[in-house]
Amino acid sequence: MKVTIVGAGAMGSVYAALFADTSTNGQENEVWAIDVWEQHVAAINDGGLRVEGASGDRTVTTVRASSDVADAGESDLFIIATKASGVGAAARSIAPYLSPNSLVLTIQNGLGAGERIAEFMPVENVLLGVAEGFGASIKGPGHAHHNAMNLIRIGEMNGGLTPRLKMIEKLWQGAGFKAKAFGDIQQLIWEKYLCNSTYSAPCTAFNCTMGELQASPEKWAIAVGCALEVYQLGKAKGINFSFSDPIAYVREFGARMPDARPSMLLDNLAERKSEIDAINGMAPVLGEELGIATPYNQTLSAVVRDRESKF
Secondary structure, X not given: OEEEEEOOOHHHHHHHHHHHOOEEOOEEOEEXXXXXXXXXXXXXXXXXXXXXXXXXXXXEOOOEEEOOXXXXXXXXXXXXXXXXXXXXXXXXXXXXXXXXXXXXXXEOOOOOHHHHHHOOOOOOOEEEEEEOOOOOEEEEOOEEEEOXXXXXXXXXXXXXXXXXXXHHHHHHHHOOOEEEEOOOHHHHHHHHHHHHHHHHHHHHHHOOOHHHHHHOHHHHHHHHHHHHHHHHHHHHOOOOOOOOOHHHHHHHHHHOOOOOOOHHHHHHHOOXXXXXXXXXXXXXXXXXXXXXXXXXXXXXXXXXXXXXXXX
């Protein structure tokens, strides 16, 4: 199978290396890694892509890298692994190289990836994914690390367990990932969005770990405010949450990794633009559409954006 990963940052590099280091139906996968970081692209082409961590330590020399999707051309599967802000540009670059049987799988934090893709291509062949607990980072050009190999959840935009969805599930599993196809991916996207909204902007605003956020009654009350707003939005959208107590759910989520710093905080500390628009910043947008007030998310989004305006 020919797989093109658009956005070969930390997570995209893990995807590329593991897909390239395996085979499908007895044949090696042809894997392309597309990224705007020229040094990373050059390092992969010159010495291979090294990925270390939960899946072992390997250097894969069969990954082909480029900064231009045109070099890869048509593919069986395009994986969009950019940050949320890069999804539109990634979809625009992919669109000319879609064949009738090409599938596009987008894996991001937050909400709205499918809608951004729809601006540049029909979405009949678009799948949505949710990655949980990888903790990946770039160590240097051509070198990525990941802390865990937790679940990749995938689903059809409009729901259902289709044969092509099961086929992609087997592809991921064959590459060594824990992957599972779900009939209702929107539920899973919203459950992760609920957790992201609870911790991302609050931890960034207060420069604290998830455990430190929970340990402070004053700070935790603000995080709970973000969570309750998002839960109310999800219920209004008809999301079938798997729980009835959102606060217990997000508390348990954070308790499993008290020393973790959300990626939004890491971006802030590194003076990089974050995914605020797709996470806490999306709540006021939906709130306006649905007539639901979101003052906690709106306020914290303003704080994070103000900081980012100084980078």
